[in-house]
Each structure stands twice: as C-alpha cells, then as structure tokens.
C-alpha cells in the first residue's frame with residue numbers, strides 16, 4: 001500500500017519517503033520547485049472530517065481575541081477544526097496575575113465556545129520556562145512543589161472532564177545545549193525542584209483530571225540537525241525513564257514548527273523515532289504545526305507550493321505511524337500567526353505559514369493537509 005501511495009504523492013521528497021518504506025537509507029535531497037505541482041484533491045469535506053474519517057483529530061490553536069472579535073474567523077474555525085487549543089490563555093502568565101489570584105475569564109470563554117460548537121478542548125500548558133508571571137521569581141525551592149501542585153490541581157479541576165488532553169510539561173529539553181547529561185533545560189522549575197518537577201507535574205495532573213490525556217510536549221524533533229538529534233534522544237530517554245517509574249504520561253506532543261527552506265529532513269530517522277516512542281505504549285500528537293516561509297524567494301505561488309509540499313511530506317511520514325492520533329496547526333489563517341512577530345521576512349512581505357490565507361481563503365497548504373489525511377491509514 002505505502003509504496004504505491006508514495007508514488008502518487010508527487011512530493012518534492014517523494015524519493016526519501018519511498019526510501020523510508022523500502023528500508024533503504026538515503027540522504028534527502030529537496031527537489032527544485034515544481035510549478036506543475038497542483039496538490040489536487042477530491043471531495044468537499046472539511047479538514048476535521050477528513051481526519052475523523054481516519055480516526056484522527058484535526059484542529060488548531062487560536063487566541064481568545066481572534067475568536068471573540070472576528071466572527072468570520074470564529075465561524076471558519078468551527079467549520080474546520082475538531083479541537084481548539086488556547087494559544088496563550090491557559091499559560092501561567094495569562095491565568096495567574098498574582099500568586100493568590102486566578103483569572104479564568106478568557107479561558108472559560110474559549111471552553112464555552114468549544115463546547116457550543118462541538119469542538120474538543122485541549123490544555124497548553126502547566127509547566128514551561130516561558131510565559132510565566134513575574135511573581136514566580138519569588139517562589140523558592142521550599143514552596144515550589146506546593147505552588148506547582150496547587151496550580152495544576154486548580155486549573156485542571158476547573159476543566160476536568162472537558163479536556164481532551166493537557167500539555168503537562170512543555171519544552172523541558174529542546175533549546176540551547178544543556179550542560180546536564182539528561183539534557184534538561186534551565187527553567188524556573190528545574191532550578192527550584194531539579195528534575196523532580198516533571199514527576200510532580202504529571203502526578204498532580206493525573207490526580208486532578210483522571211480523564212485527560214497527559215502529554216509531554218517538545219520542539220526541535222523533526223530534522224537531521226545536531227540539535228534535533230540531541231533533542232530526540234534526550235526526549236526518548238526522558239520518556240523511557242518516566243514510563244519505567246510509572247509516572248502517568250500518556251503521549252508525546254511534537255510541536256512541528258517546520259521550515260520550508262530547511263533541507264535536512266530524514267524520513268527514516270523520524271519514522272524510527274516515532275516507532276520508538278510508540279513502543280513505550282505512548283500516543284503521539286502533532287501539536288503546533290506551521291511552516292515558515294521566511295527564507296524562501298518572494299514569489300507568492302512558489303512560497304505557497306513549497307509550504308504545502310512541506311506539510312504533505314511531513315504529514316505523510318508521521319501519519320504512517322499508527323500511534324499518531326491528532327494533528328494541530330499553530331493557527332488556522334495567516335491573519336493570525338505568532339510567526340509574524342518571531343519570523344518576519346526581510347523583504348517585508350507578509351508570511352504565509354498556515355492552511356488559510358489572510359482573507360480566510362484556502363491555500364495549497366490546505367490541500368496538502370487534506371491529501372495527507374486522505375492518504376493516511378485508518379486508525380483502528
């Protein structure tokens with residue numbers, strides 16, 4: 001099945017994907033742009049329906065303000081997405097204006113929006129090195145465990161039974177090379193609690209909402225770059241350790257912030273990593289997918305094709321792994337993307353990393369995702 005499917009994909013990296021199937025190791029070579037590549041697909045179904053037809057979930061992150069103040073966007077979101085992830089509204093910095101106060105206004109509104117529109121809701125995140133309130137600096141090793149446990153308990157109990165999954169710990173490993181042999185990154189939690197913070201967070205999470213899928217989420221897991229190799233092996237070691245000590249972790253979240261100009265993609269290595277994770281009894285979620293076009297030439301059609309090819313090539317590899325159960329993009333429309341701030345183009349042109357353009361029209365990237373779902377094996 002897979003080999004003939006690969007042949008029909010007409011991907012820039014089709015040869016690499018095929019090599020992955022036949023077990024032959026081959027270096028990836030990104031094919032030059034093919035203007036004839038049309039990303040054609042059939043049928044009228046939305047992305048969430050195409051995903052559901054394969055037993056998968058498709059959805060996206062969004063902000064409170066985009067959904068609340070842009071009804072046209074909110075309508076498109078509900079039509080397209082089976083799951084909603086608040087982009088920032090459940091992070092410490094948003095929920096905790098003071099050490100003795102919680103502000104759930106925006107997160108509650110988003111939970112209601114999801115429920116009213118029959119969309120699953122997903123939590124992001126409970127322990128991260130970024131987006132923390134300033135008062136966290138006043139927490140010490142003496143009270144850190146209590147502060148972390150109380151936060152997780154309070155926040156998770158509020159949405160208990162309504163959450164598909166929670167990113168319990170985010171980005172403990174990826175980033176500048178760590179001085180530690182376990183690869184753990186400097187973060188307030190590591191400083192205060194050492195690596196115990198991970199156990200504490202997952203244990204508190206399991207007690208607070210026994211129904212939610214508990215996820216360890218990380219980035220820089222995709223490419224054949226030294227830093228990604230390092231992240232993959234440290235993440236695998238961490239997951240092995242957590243599982244061996246029966247810490248309640250249920251899934252790995254792979255952020256998948258990709259770059260259309262990056263050529264170091266090795267499908268074989270990614271497949272192996274996914275199957276190693278799956279063999280631990282873990283599910284896998286693609287949690288934050290988007291594709292940078294920052295370093296591509298200015299031509300718009302070319303950029304859109306290249307971004308689309310990156311989506312399809314990546315998803316066609318990861319969806320072959322049955323443990324992968326969900327795909328989320330980090331935004332739905334180029335109208336609202338964090339990359340506008342973090343990865344603008346030098347020529348000043350607007351970036352185009354998501355499935356819908358700034359006018360909420362479908363892009364080749366939409367077709368690419370649809371094609372990957374249509375070609376994916378059905379989950380049992």
Ligand code: XIL
Pocket residue numbers: 087088131170219255288338
């Ligand atoms: C980003 C948001 O998109 C931005 O709005 C915010 O300013 C910073 O955080 N990895 C993650 C997400 O896990 O939480 C990040 O979201 C993007 C990278």
